[in-house]
Amino acid sequence: MPDNAVVIGRVGALAVALGVGAAIAGAAGAAAADTSESGVGGTQSESRPERESPTSGEADARSVPDAPASGDSDPVDAKPGAASSSEARTGADAAVHTRTSSARLPRTLAVRTADRxxxxxxxxxxxxxxxxxxxxxxxxxxxxLGAARREVGSAPSNAAAAVPEMTDRTTTQTTPVAAASPLGxxxxxxxxxxxxxxxxxxxxxxxxxxxxxxxxxxxxxxxxxxxxxxxxxxxxxxxxxxxxxxxxxxxxQLLNSAEPSVVMQVAPPHTWYGQSVGASRILYDNPDTIYRFMGVNGASSYVIRGTFADLDNLPADTSFSVLTGLTGNTAAVLTKDQLVIDPDGSFTITADATPAGGRSNHLQLTADTTIIATRNTLSDWAHQTPMSLEITRVGGPPNSLFSQLGGFAIPGIGPAVVRNPALTTLVSLIPPLxxxxxxxxxxxxxxxxxxxxxxxxxxxxxxxTDPGTGERIDPNVLKDPARNAEFLATQLQSAGYFQLADDEALVITVRPGGAGYFVVPVTDDWTVTEDYWNVQTSLNNAQAVADDADGTTYTLVLSPTDPGVANWVSTGGLNQGTISIRFQDLDPEAASLPSVDARLVRLEDLPAQLPPGTRWVTADDRAAQLVGRKAAYDLRFAPYPQP
Known part of the structure; x- marks a missing residue:
């Protein structure tokens, strides 16, 4: 543990620097406020001091991931076809090389499955x-870790495991799956x-x-x-x-944006690689979505690299969102349709304060940017896998106590430092602990x-609450989808809450319209999902059975008691809870928007309330449905089956 004198001394020095910087900022306040983001970014990249260049050996030790075991392949640095990458990709790689050769920057984060x-x-x-x-x-x-490494072997595709998967919702088959999750x-x-x-x-x-x-x-x-x-x-x-x-x-851990990393959170509890990790899911977490976050700031520039292992089974939706401040408002977003992917499944994204200017795969960071959030939404759990992902900071001020303590994320202070090069230099003088x-x-x-x-x-x-009137709404009411959460700029939501007796059900009719994906999940009063891997507390459009051949309408039954319908969404033992139906992969050219309606019925009256051709299941069918669901879910943490 560092000496108290070191901690007190550096924090005191930072306070003095901020005080001096406040005076500087006050004197030049009007000029700083009028500076455009692109101009600030260009000035900062030239005037902010970088770390001293490391020696050749030090650079090799810090900036190059450990060499993979024999037969292992690095999904980024050793990918095939690198020589034929696009001009945008080549330019990004050249920028990385140029900047890292003149500054000591954080090491590149590996995306291979961990070894000892x-x-x-x-x-x-x-x-x-x-x-x-x-x-x-x-x-x-x-x-x-050692056992997993030996068991997995060189490439995930070479080590396949068989898991049951539901087809036609009533029969099972075995499907080869990847042996190691890219999340580990x-x-x-x-x-x-x-x-x-x-x-x-x-x-x-x-x-x-x-x-x-x-x-x-x-x-x-x-x-x-x-x-x-x-x-x-x-x-x-x-x-x-x-x-x-x-x-x-x-x-x-994300607050120090000078040393960024890719962290999966808003995740269920899981056990793998010898450690059990508690849940971090909050605020209507989507059972289909893998959430990962990277701490960034507008004074720095970054390169994000990733790889999709199977281009034939891409996630139903993928997005990269630039979030600002403490509330996470969306400042910029790169959607699935905008992301340029190389033939080998890899991609490179640049992020800094400059506009894209015609460049593909670029995210512009604002002065109050704090996070880049990524989402892989998996509608087909058995075949779609999340991308591998890494981030490298390639320009900006050196790591400092200010950054280490999350200074760039402090409202008011962080943006002021980003906008003022002199202030940025000043706070960067105090080294980190x-x-x-x-x-x-x-x-x-x-x-x-x-x-x-x-x-x-x-x-x-x-x-x-009704967003228009501010009045409380009754339970068991779902309105047509809207954008009602600040950090879900690319999604529509239909939210409500339910109050159901054991012999009651909420019949929900979903018309996806121009959405390529939707999900109906159950959350408790605290807006948190429960055990959605062992219990069918959510259904998406790939898991549910459509009412018609064209998939224009889906009817789902939400209830505490199993009604024997294939499209049953269990409340997971709840009689009261919340619902946030999500619509993603939205087609801007679509003639119709998604719509939702719900009606409360008694279970004994349910058959008369369902459309013709509704699929019913036996107890054995349901058991097989749940076995396939759990086996497909386990792939997220492969090769470790979850409890």
Whole structure:
């Protein structure tokens, strides 16, 4: 742990720098405010000091991922066909080479499945208090990593496992699947390891108490028409608070945008590589979506590289969103249809303060940019896989205490520093701490949690409140889709909440219109999904049976009790909860927009309320349906089946 004098000295120096910088910014305030984003970006890239160039050996050690084991292939640096890449790709690679040759920048993040050395090294980089000797959990993790590496072999496609998959919703077959998930990178595993340490810190545990009281108070207000949260939802409150705390622990790690990494969060609990990771899902998480986040700032420039392993089975939707501030408003987005992918499945995205200017795969960062969020939405769990992904910072001010403490993400201060080159240089003079103590990380995570009380109520109100009048709406009402969440700029949502007896059902009719994808998921009062891998608490358009051959209409039955319908969306034991139906892959040329309606019926009256040709299933059919669902879900964390 660093000496107190070091911590106090550097924080004090940063405070002085900010004070001097405030005076500078005040003197030149009008000029700074009028500077365009593109002009600022160009000026900053020239005037901000970079780190000193490392020696040749140091550059090799820090900027090149560990060499893969014999037969392994790097999906980015050693991909076939690199010599025939497009001009935009060549230009991006040339820019990376030019900048990294003159500045000591963070190492490139590997996207291969982790092995023993990579996990150990990544943990050493992220852990603020590394264990002096391996703990039993570490030993188990390393043993599992080695076994997985031997079991997986060279390329995922060479090691296939057979899992049952539902076809025609009633029969099973075996399908070859990839043996290793691209999500299990060394950086992801190390981030999960550190997040668990952060959530155990005293500040986070204290913030938990405040968050729990705030969530419960918000639910009492938002669900007042049904008497507030019912006993089952109150039972799930602790789990929701724990998930929010885990999410905050991941977000804290993203704050240093000078050393970016790709972190999967808003994720279900999972066990792999010898470690069990708690849930971090919040705010209407989509069971079909893999969420990954990268901390960035408008004073720096970045290169994002990724690879789709199977171009014949791309995710139903993929997006890269530039988010700003603490609320996550969308400033720019790169959609599936805009993303240029090379013939080998790889792609390169550049991100900085300059406009695209005709360049493909470019994201413009604003002064208040804090995060780039990526989403892979998988409608066919058995065949669609998430992309591999890595990020490298290729330009900008050197890492500093200001960046390490999340200064670029502080409202008002961060944007002011980005807009003013002199202020950027000033705050960059104080170097970062050798490592960030767990207590300090926990304190920052606790602050993020406290901000979550208002945010959670805002998202509850999406389901319970009419956006036009501000009045509470009745349960079991779903309106036509709209854009009602600030960070879902490329999606439409139809939100509401349900109140159902055991012998009641909500019959939902979905007309996708110009949407290539939709999903009907169940969330509790705290806007969190439950066990959607073992229970059918969600259905998307690839999993459901359409009412007609053209797929223009789908009828789904949401109920606590299995009605024997193929298109059953289980409430997962809830009689009260929330719904946020998502529509993605929207066709801007489509003549019709998606629409939704719902009606409350008794189960005994259900057959008369369903369209002709509705598919019914037996108990054996349902069991087979759930077996296929779970096996397909397990591919996200392959080669580790989940509980």
């Amino acid at each position: 050395g990579e996990l150990s090294e990544a943990r050493d980089e992220l852990d603020d208090e590394p264990d002096p000797v391996p703990s039993p959990a570490d030993v188990a993790a390393l043993t599992a 990178t060394p950086q992801q595993l190390a981030a999960e390891h550190l997040a668990q340490r952060i959530v155990g810190s005293l500040p986070v545990q204290l913030a938990r108490l405040f968050l729990k009281a705030g969530f419960q108070s918000a639910a009492q207000r938002q669900f007042d028409r049904v008497g507030g949260p019912d006993p089952e939802n109150l039972r799930r409150l602790d789990a929701a608070v724990d998930a929010y705390a885990m999410g905050a622990a991941f977000q804290q 050798p490592y960030v103590p767990t207590l300090l990380r926990g304190t920052v995570a606790a602050v993020i949690m406290l901000l979550g009380v208002q945010r959670e109520e805002t998202y509850m109100s999406v389901a319970t």
